Amino acid sequence: MDHFFRRKRAGLVKSLLSLSLIFASVLMILKLRLSEKEEVGTQHARDASWCGPDCFPSIDAPVKSNFWKLNAAAPGNREDSQRAPNGTPASWDAQVLNCSEDESVKSQDWFRRLDPRFHQFVLHRHCRYFPMLINHPEKCADGEAHLLMVIKSVIEQHDRRDAVRKTWGEELTVDGKKIRTLFLLGTPTTGKDTKNLQKLIEYEDQIYRDILQWDFMDTFFNLTLKEVNFLKWFNIYCPGVQFIFKGDDDVFVNPRNLLELVGFKVEERKDADLFVGDTIAKAVPIRNRQSKYYIPKELYDKPYPPYAGGGGFLMSSQLARRLFAASEDVELYPIDDVFLGMCLKRLNVAPEMHSGFRTFGITRLKVSALNREPCFYKSLIVVHKLSAQELLRMWSIVHSKDLVCAQRTSL
Numbered sequence: 001m002d003h004f005f006r007r008k009r010a011g012l013v014k015s016l017l018s019l020s021l022i023f024a025s026v027l028m029i030l031k032l033r034l035s036e037k038e039e040v041g042t043q044h045a046r047d048a049s050w051c052g053p054d055c056f057p058s059i060d061a062p063v064k065s066n067f068w069k070l071n072a073a074a075p076g077n078r079e080d081s082q083r084a085p086n087g088t089p090a091s092w093d094a095q096v097l098n099c100s101e102d103e104s105v106k107s108q109d110w111f112r113r114l115d116p117r118f119h120q121f122v123l124h125r126h127c128r129y130f131p132m133l134i135n136h137p138e139k140c141a142d143g144e145a146h147l148l149m150v151i152k153s154v155i156e157q158h159d160r161r162d163a164v165r166k167t168w169g170e171e172l173t174v175d176g177k178k179i180r181t182l183f184l185l186g187t188p189t190t191g192k193d194t195k196n197l198q199k200l201i202e203y204e205d206q207i208y209r210d211i212l213q214w215d216f217m218d219t220f221f222n223l224t225l226k227e228v229n230f231l232k233w234f235n236i237y238c239p240g241v242q243f244i245f246k247g248d249d250d251v252f253v254n255p256r257n258l259l260e261l262v263g264f265k266v267e268e269r270k271d272a273d274l275f276v277g278d279t280i281a282k283a284v285p286i287r288n289r290q291s292k293y294y295i296p297k298e299l300y301d302k303p304y305p306p307y308a309g310g311g312g313f314l315m316s317s318q319l320a321r322r323l324f325a326a327s328e329d330v331e332l333y334p335i336d337d338v339f340l341g342m343c344l345k346r347l348n349v350a351p352e353m354h355s356g357f358r359t360f361g362i363t364r365l366k367v368s369a370l371n372r373e374p375c376f377y378k379s380l381i382v383v384h385k386l387s388a389q390e391l392l393r394m395w396s397i398v399h400s401k402d403l404v405c406a407q408r409t410s411l
């Protein structure tokens, strides 16, 4: 059953600031000083000037315990009065900064038996939407973006974001189709140099304007919060975007092939329910306690619904909107791509398998030389997983005129 368990290794950070980050930050600060005067329109949510009282309603209103659920708002409260006729709020409306523990689960039997690694997750499971620290309401406001590249990252992975910006995340127009890029971030985990990391990410964002940051800790079990907060964000700020590519910051993406696939789907009129990736149909929860993806029986005791590996998948904006609505009725799950599978199941949509998405690597053998073969990269859509340096190198080889591949390479 090994293939059930092949999983991405999300890049959890093992060390504090790398030297390269410090160096990069010095460069960034210098760059920033130069560009400070031209700076316009950066949207930092904590800086009340961009949205005024919409973002910071008076705190005397009682905080409801189910505040986090968008659809739990009682009629007539002030959130509703800011809502567009279709029920979508006009701007980000999650304001509660303090997610307190759910005391009611503590006394339950299954919680006492539960592996302590999951206590934190279960105690905070009810908190779904978090305030934004860095927002970009203007990102797709012009309605011209065709494809939105949405990339999960953490503050410390500055070099990966840089490599992505220089390669597949570059905001280009390809054959008349505009590509826009956003990175999704939380806050540093406990023990990190929070203040300085936060300063750095704000500088970085002032230069590139491509970061969305929410006020929740960027831990592995909190990855699902990135899904739900992004879906809500997209629903509010991106009415005109047609497709979303969502992936990790350590993958190789071939945007031309991705856009070609989008073109085929539009031609076939299969774009409404589009959700395509490296799909796993019959996975079961991993019970090996050593695994990063270990899930105890107390938490989940069924086979997983079909889901696409979170390293990279493509979906239509129509489906993203329906997924957002469906996600609000699904309890948070500690593995983000499985969680999306659960939401898709609610919609009766089966994620489509496409062999161009290799989120578990080109071959299952990690040591295989094929994993370094540029012609595969040229013919595929997404390949997991590359360091920042490997990505830059592979990108330049794949795009060099000297690369000769025998027609389309296939495995």
Ligand SMILES: *[C@@H]1O[C@H](CO)[C@@H](O)[C@H](O)[C@H]1NC(C)=O
Pocket (backbone or CB within 6 Å): 098, 099, 100
């Ligand atoms: C968060 O809320 C809990 C209980 O509601 C309280 O005990 C705790 O002190 C609060 N923490 C902060 C940082 O406000």
Ligand SMILES: *[C@@H]1O[C@H](CO)[C@@H](O)[C@H](O)[C@H]1NC(C)=O
Pocket (backbone or CB within 6 Å): 099, 120, 121, 124, 215, 216, 217, 219, 220, 221, 222
């Ligand atoms: C997720 O983030 C919230 C807010 O920062 C935090 O209270 C919670 O402990 C985190 N959960 C996990 C499992 O790390």
